Amino acid sequence: MMTISNTSSHYPVMLNEVIFSLNIKKNGIYVDGTYGVGGYTNAILDQGAKHVVAIDQDPDAKKRSTATKKKYGPAFTFLHGNFKNLKNLLNDIGVDHVDGIVLDLGVSSPQLDEAERGFSFKKEGPLDMRMSQKGPDAAELVNNASEQDLATIFWRYGEERKSYKIARAIIAARDEIPLSTTTQLADIIKNTFSQKEKAKMKIHPATRCFQALRIYLNEELSSLESSLSQSINILNDKGRLLVVTFHSLEDRIVKRFIKEQSGQKASTMPKDLQKNISTFKAITKKPILPTEEECAENSRSRSAKLRVAQRYIKQQQLYKKES
Numbered sequence: 001m002m003t004i005s006n007t008s009s010h011y012p013v014m015l016n017e018v019i020f021s022l023n024i025k026k027n028g029i030y031v032d033g034t035y036g037v038g039g040y041t042n043a044i045l046d047q048g049a050k051h052v053v054a055i056d057q058d059p060d061a062k063k064r065s066t067a068t069k070k071k072y073g074p075a076f077t078f079l080h081g082n083f084k085n086l087k088n089l090l091n092d093i094g095v096d097h098v099d100g101i102v103l104d105l106g107v108s109s110p111q112l113d114e115a116e117r118g119f120s121f122k123k124e125g126p127l128d129m130r131m132s133q134k135g136p137d138a139a140e141l142v143n144n145a146s147e148q149d150l151a152t153i154f155w156r157y158g159e160e161r162k163s164y165k166i167a168r169a170i171i172a173a174r175d176e177i178p179l180s181t182t183t184q185l186a187d188i189i190k191n192t193f194s195q196k197e198k199a200k201m202k203i204h205p206a207t208r209c210f211q212a213l214r215i216y217l218n219e220e221l222s223s224l225e226s227s228l229s230q231s232i233n234i235l236n237d238k239g240r241l242l243v244v245t246f247h248s249l250e251d252r253i254v255k256r257f258i259k260e261q262s263g264q265k266a267s268t269m270p271k272d273l274q275k276n277i278s279t280f281k282a283i284t285k286k287p288i289l290p291t292e293e294e295c296a297e298n299s300r301s302r303s304a305k306l307r308v309a310q311r312y313i314k315q316q317q318l319y320k321k322e323s
C-alpha cells in the first residue's frame with residue numbers, strides 16, 4: 001500500500017486506508033461528502049482521479065475549499081450543502097453517477113479547535129454546535145427543552161446513563177441564569193457525578209452529553225441514513241462506498257445498511273435469491289481500524305472505524321414476459 005504523508009496540521013483519519021479502499025480510477029468521478037479541511041479530497045485528486053465533487057455544510061469549509069480549487073481547477077467542484085441531499089446536489093451540477101463516495105463523519109479539527117464554534121467542552125465558547133451555522137443552536141435547546149426531552153436526547157444520542165439526573169441539573173441551573181457557554185454546561189454535567197464515579201471515568205464526564213446535543217442539533221443520524229440510501233442509485237457498478245464513523249450509533253447504521261443491501265440480513269428468503277436482489281457487496285466483513293501508530297499520533301483516530309462496500313449491479317434482467 002502507498003503511504004500518503006500528512007502535511008497539514010489537520011490529520012485526515014485513516015487516509016491511507018481510505019485511498020487504498022476507494023480503488024481510484026484515473027477517469028473516475030468521486031464524491032467527498034465531508035470536505036472538512038480537504039484532506040481526503042486533495043489525496044484523491046493527487047491519486048489521479050478525473051474529478052472530485054466535495055460537499056460540506058459548513059460555510060468555513062466552503063471558504064477553505066478555494067485553496068483546493070486554485071490547486072486543481074476544473075477537476076474540483078465544491079458544493080455547499082448537506083449530504084442528506086446528495087442526489088439533488090449532484091443533479092444540480094449535471095452529475096448522475098459516480099465511481100466512489102466517501103463520508104468521514106462528525107466534526108473537523110477546526111470545528112473542534114475553534115472555541116467560537118461551541119463544540120468543545122474543553123474550551124470556553126458560546127453554546128453553538130451548529131455545523132451549518134444556521135438554525136437553532138445548543139443554547140436555545142438547553143435553555144428551552146423540557147426535562148424529558150433533554151433526558152431523551154442524552155440517552156438516545158449519547159447513551160448517557162445519568163440522562164435524567166443531568167437534565168434535572170440543567171433545568172435547576174437555567175432557572176437561576178440562562179446557560180450561555182460550553183464550560184458552564186460542562187461544569188453542570190460534571191457536578192452530577194460523584195468523585196468516585198469521576199475517578200473511574202476514562203472520558204470527560206460531559207463527553208456523552210456534548211455528543212448527544214451535537215448529533216441531535218445537526219440531525220446527524222437521519223442525514224447519514226438518507227445519504228446511504230441515495231448512494232444506491234448514484235454509484236456506478238463496482239463503485240465504492242466508504243464511511244468512517246466515530247461512535248457506535250453511526251457505525252450501527254452503516255453496518256446494518258451494508259448487511260441488508262448485500263443480502264446478509266436474516267431472512268426466510270433463500271440465500272441465493274437474496275443475492276439476486278443485493279445492491280452492494282461488503283468488501284471487508286469487519287471494519288478497518290487505524291494502526292497503533294496513527295492512534296498514537298492522533299488521539300481522535302482511536303474511535304474511528306472504516307466500512308467499505310462495493311456497488312453491485314446485476315447485469316442480466318429478471319425474466320420479462322413478452323407483451
Ligand SMILES: C[S@@+](CC[C@H](N)C(=O)[O-])C[C@H]1O[C@@H](n2cnc3c(N)ncnc32)[C@H](O)[C@@H]1O
Nearest residue numbers: 012034036037038039040056057082083104108
Ligand atoms: C471529520 S470532518 C471531515 C474531514 C475531512 N475528511 C478531511 O480530511 O479534511 C467532517 C466534515 O463534514 C461536515 N459534515 C458533517 N456532516 C455533514 C452533512 N450532513 N452534510 C455536509 N457536511 C457535513 C462537517 O461540517 C465537517 O467539516
